[in-house]
Amino acid sequence: MRPDILAWCDSLSHFGYVAVAIDYRIGFNPASGAGGFGPAHGMKRAAWRAMQDCNSALDFLKENYLDYRIDTNQIFLLGNSAGSITAINTVFIGDDERYEETLEVASGANNADIGDLNANSFFPNHTNRVAGVVGLWGATMNFDWFDEGEQVPMLFIHGDDDNIVPYDEGMAFNFGEGTDINIYLYGSQKLHEYFETMEWEHEYHLYPDEPHAFYSCGDMNMIELEKENFPCEQWEPVFNQVVTWLSLHNNYYLYSKIEKEEENLDFSIFPNPVSENLTISSKNSIIGECTIFDISGRQVMQINPQKTTCSFDISELKSGVYFLTINGNSVQKFVKQ
Known part of the structure; x- marks a missing residue:
């Protein structure tokens, strides 16, 4: 597991949270572009699979809340990059808002219908409602998914020099609009502006001159990062902003010595x-x-x-x-x- 994921789980557990890492499916299959469909087709299918897995994880936790001793009304989603995109959009999207690309659009396994949001869940009777979302360098693909009454408090954190997930708007991975290799994203700045217009509760922190995943010591995916080199200097301000925000949005004191x-x-x-x-x-x-x-x-x-x-x-x-x-x-x- 990446050291930043371990750090989040370990640190949050010390504040009284039950921390769970969701091993959602990530990446896309370029072969799903067969039959005249471009790679963006595969990216949309990958995004839908990630949201399916997020829903399945929520269903599992809500079904087994007694085993994990959690309050199902106090579940928060925290995501980083693709995980952030997944968390933000899981709150809003419904089966009636599926990408057409997730349906059966051509013959062959790579283009088969991949099912609704609960296709992989063993406990599909639960809702995807959560208490809030922390989106680290995240985005949405479509504001049409955002309906009044679905919103929850959200915290957005982003660097304005992000060339992977644009903090404002643009193609993911900084590809030009003329390419058919990716999908168009609306980053934290646009999310902030939309939430402001809708008067929805949220908080937004923009880090000047910082790249994607800027607490990762220069290694975007943190694959080669040794645990002893983590955390980096930007971990502390991000962590403190997240934990402060969580403390203000849950119903419990997060300090073991607090008395009745x-x-x-x-x-x-x-x-x-x-x-x-x-x-x-x-x-x-x-x-x-x-x-x-x-x-x-x-x-x-x-x-x-x-x-x-x-x-x-x-x-x-x-x-x-x-x-x-x-x-x-x-x-x-x-x-x-």
Whole structure:
């Protein structure tokens, strides 16, 4: 398995997530261009197969949620490149929106009907509904698939020097429009603009001068990348943006020491979210040592007010999710805007 996939699964599991890598079918068969059909024909069939596999994985997890101890209403899809394209479009596409190229368009196995979205699922009675999608350098092929009511919160991250999946729009792999070797894509910028127009919930981060899969140390596919050389410097900001976004969009505290809400009533913090001054107030206890940790668990600030109420400036902290420990045991989560 690629080291970045391992890193995502391992890191997210430390934040309380059940992390699953989907081994979806990828690539296309140039032979499917037989009979006068170009390679783009094969690419569309490959994209449909990937969405079939994503649906099958969702069906499996929802059917076996007790075994994996997951909340089926809190499943998120996170994809990288082709995986991102698959995740984004799986949310919206239905069997009535299939590419014509996925039907039987000519004789021969390479051009046979490859079935509907549930063709490979053992548990086809579940929906493809998820709680949200993280799209890393992703895209869509068709905005006609996007219908009101199907949308979920999404996070888009892309580099503007991506010549594999265009951040704006264009042919995949940077081929010209006159070639019949690929499909036209609408990248994260166009997704952002569409979501803005529709007033759908989303977040968008564009990295200037960064190429495709820019946290991969220059190896796009990371096939030759040794584990000891990963992560690269861009892994940390991308990871923090993803985990912060996930923390804001799920129903659970992602910190093992957080106690039950009724046990934290002695301390309150406000405002939350906060941009400058955070206030801690206690009904009965002296506020002693207070420590703030960022989403990766690093200590970023510490105070020791010895009062029942105190305020302190956090304006220098970066935007994101933080955890505040009070007197060494009570833990509160807050968001720095």
